[in-house]
Amino acid sequence: MKHSVARSLEKYDKAEFGFWLYLLTDIILFASLFATYMILRGNTASGESAAALFDPKYALLETVLLLTSSFTCGIAGLALRFKHKRMALGLLVTTLLLGLAFISLELNEFATLINEGQSWRTSAFLSGFFTLVGTHGLHIIIGLIWGAVMLAYIIKTGVTSDSLRKFTLFSLFWHFLDLVWIFIFTIVYLGASL
Amino acid sequence: MKESDFKPLLRKYLAGFMAALLLSVLSYTLISSDILPHAEGLVMAVLLLLAVVQLVIQLVCFLHLGIKNRSRNRTLTLAFTIAMMLVIVIGSLWIMKNLDYRMGMSSEAMNEYMMKQNKKGF
Numbered sequence: 001m002k003h004s005v006a007r008s009l010e011k012y013d014k015a016e017f018g019f020w021l022y023l024l025t026d027i028i029l030f031a032s033l034f035a036t037y038m039i040l041r042g043n044t045a046s047g048e049s050a051a052a053l054f055d056p057k058y059a060l061l062e063t064v065l066l067l068t069s070s071f072t073c074g075i076a077g078l079a080l081r082f083k084h085k086r087m088a089l090g091l092l093v094t095t096l097l098l099g100l101a102f103i104s105l106e107l108n109e110f111a112t113l114i115n116e117g118q119s120w121r122t123s124a125f126l127s128g129f130f131t132l133v134g135t136h137g138l139h140i141i142i143g144l145i146w147g148a149v150m151l152a153y154i155i156k157t158g159v160t161s162d163s164l165r166k167f168t169l170f171s172l173f174w175h176f177l178d179l180v181w182i183f184i185f186t187i188v189y190l191g192a193s194l
Numbered sequence: 195m196k197e198s199d200f201k202p203l204l205r206k207y208l209a210g211f212m213a214a215l216l217l218s219v220l221s222y223t224l225i226s227s228d229i230l231p232h233a234e235g236l237v238m239a240v241l242l243l244l245a246v247v248q249l250v251i252q253l254v255c256f257l258h259l260g261i262k263n264r265s266r267n268r269t270l271t272l273a274f275t276i277a278m279m280l281v282i283v284i285g286s287l288w289i290m291k292n293l294d295y296r297m298g299m300s301s302e303a304m305n306e307y308m309m310k311q312n313k314k315g316f
Contacts, residue, residue: 031282183249191238
């Protein structure tokens with residue numbers, strides 16, 4: 001018994017560290033996109049600049065939604081560790097709904113911009129913007145699918161060392177996306193009016 | 195884990211959440227009101243500082259990063275990645291700004307610039 005606990009703990013640590021290394025490579029990906037955006041920010045091809053296109057208030061709403069979902073995801077993991085299954089499931093559903101609200105707002109923003117003729121084909125600045133924010137949005141969509149699968153998995157198998165380990169990885173991913181968003185919020189949306 | 199550990203851990207998450215929320219709203223307020231002087235560089239520096247503070251708070255409260263045994267490897271690898279990230283971002287900005295500066299010169303100014311560089315010796 002003791003032996004198997006030790007082994008599952010080792011498996012847990014290995015999985016967590018391996019996934020952590022993947023997230024670190026994702027940081028490098030986002031760093032390149034941030035650098036690209038910051039360099040191309042002024043190249044608007046005589047079109048609208050960032051200050052005219054982006055609304056910091058809208059972005060603040062997105063920020064609060066994503067931050068809250070990161071928080072509920074963390075507590076869901078905590079509840080799972082203490083075997084409060086129903087609480088964990090409820091919080092996971094909340095996390096996914098908040099994430100869904102976030103991505104809806106973002107897609108709505110993209111659609112509005114494109115309808116106004118401000119697509120990624122308009123200028124280098126907008127190419128940089130759509131690539132950076134779109135890559136983050138794509139990660140969020142993948143996270144939402146992963147979260148939904150986690151939900152089904154936990155309902156089916158209950159709280160086991162396997163579901164706990166899998167959930168920890170999902171939770172790392174979700175927290176990471178919120179960390180990236182802090183910098184998108186600061187550099188893209190708040191920096192727009194500077 | 196004991197049931198009595200639940201509340202303190204919950205409080206850690208809650209504290210992190212409140213701090214992060216406060217910092218986000220503070221950043222937004224700095225931009226939407228005219229509290230700070232109209233100096234772009236200074237304002238951006240303050241905003242980035244607030245973002246980094248929030249990053250650290252979330253890393254500690256949500257991702258449980260620390261220097262103690264179990265999270266040590268994660269902290270070390272993250273520190274290395276942040277160093278690489280800074281090289282990529284600052285390096286790119288530096289090179290492209292410099293290139294932009296040189297491309298923007300008139301041919302006379304470029305000549306003068308080259309003469310000055312020559313005098314310094316390569």
